[in-house]
Amino acid sequence: MTHTLFGVAIYGALKKTDMDVKTKWAFFGASVGSSVIPDIDIQWARAGADYLMSHRGITHSLLMVPVWAGMFSLLAWLFFRVKDRRLFWTAFAGVLLHIVSDWTNAWGTGLLEPFTSRRYAIGIIPNKGYVFWAMAAAIVPFLLLFRGEKQRTRLFRVFWGLAALYAGFQIAHSAYVYADLKKDDFDRVAIRADRYPGGLSYYAKRDLEVVEGRHEIGGASGVVREHRIDPVDxxxxxxxxxxxxxxxxxxxxxxxxxxxxxxxxxxxxxxxxxxxxxxxxxx
Known part of the structure; x- marks a missing residue:
């Protein structure tokens, strides 16, 4: 749902004063379609632990970004007879945003498939996009109030401005916690952001121990659990x-x-x- 919201917001932020109806539909399809297409892999993702590697794999690879973008450019020509290089870059942005947003949450994504099956995750944005939906809800009344195309374009750009501010806040908060843990000689650190700003959980590994902790801005912070690692083959x-x-x-x-x-x-x-x-x- 959040990827669909991003696709609609990409289309809404585009300058469309020089577009006819068919061109607008082509850009709308490219914006929304490219924003959700990497998740086509849920059609064949297997249940159980195998789901971890069968979802967010090759379809979410950086290698696929120009491939997906080219596909939507071709579809725009086939369905609407619209040929515009901006379609490619709009779809490129949609796919890249999907992959990057998945990378920023704790579940991660296969950025470098098929060269490696490893999943990459930085955990600074929560898996659920409640904050982005709250931002969207805040601008809906203004979209109903202002009907002009230029005014609506500005409102969607405001959405992206708010989203950038939120992402910047999450990056700063996570970077502070990460740096603080590194000073304590933890060699590996993982972050899992709360669904709303101001709080996150951290997981830090040092030698044969893993600590789980909380860091809340203006609230409780510190270690809440420790795990001992047993050496295994x-x-x-x-x-x-x-x-x-x-x-x-x-x-x-x-x-x-x-x-x-x-x-x-x-x-x-x-x-x-x-x-x-x-x-x-x-x-």
Whole structure:
């Protein structure tokens, strides 16, 4: 839904005073279609832990950005007989925004598929786009009040200005927490932003420990949980399909020796998403 909102907002921010009806429809289709097309992979994404690697893979790769953009340029010609180089760049922006926005949340995306299956995530923007929808809701009354094309274009550009300010705030907050943890000699740090500004959870790895903490602007901050990492044979874990998917998906994992089996989990989501915790028999 949020990717669709971004597509509508891209179209709304375009200058359209020189466009006829067919050209407008072509740009609308390119804006919205390009903003959602990477998620076509949910049509074949497999259930369970395999979902981690079958979704947000090659369709979300940077390599596919010009491919998707070229496809929408071709579709604009086939359906509307509109040929305009701006269509390519509009679709390019839509696809790139989808990929970048997925990269900024904690679930991440396969930026460098097919060269590597690793998932990249920085976690500074929450998975759910409630803040962006709140911004959109704030400008809807003005869209109803002002009917002129230039006025509406300005309103959509205001939306993008607000979105940029929000992203900048999230970057600054996350960078502060990241730098503070690095000063404490944590070698790996992962961030998971709250659904609303001002709070985030952090996960930091140092030697054989992982700490989970909170940082809230003007609120409670500090470590809330610690995990001890048991040394295990990672090569053996990679032979288990579910564990392999988890190892490729997570920035780092916690491993626990339970006797007859080894528990592997992503500390960012282990209490919330069952597929991000896997028990592997030692045999």
């Amino acid at each position: 990672v090569e053996a874990l990679m032979l288990d399909p579910s564990a392999r998917s988890l190892l490729l998906f997570a920035p780092f994992v916690v491993t626990q020796d339970l006797g007859d089996e080894i528990r592997v989990f992503d500390p960012r989501f282990s209490d919330r998403v069952s597929m991000l915790s896997v028990n592997v028999p030692k045999a």
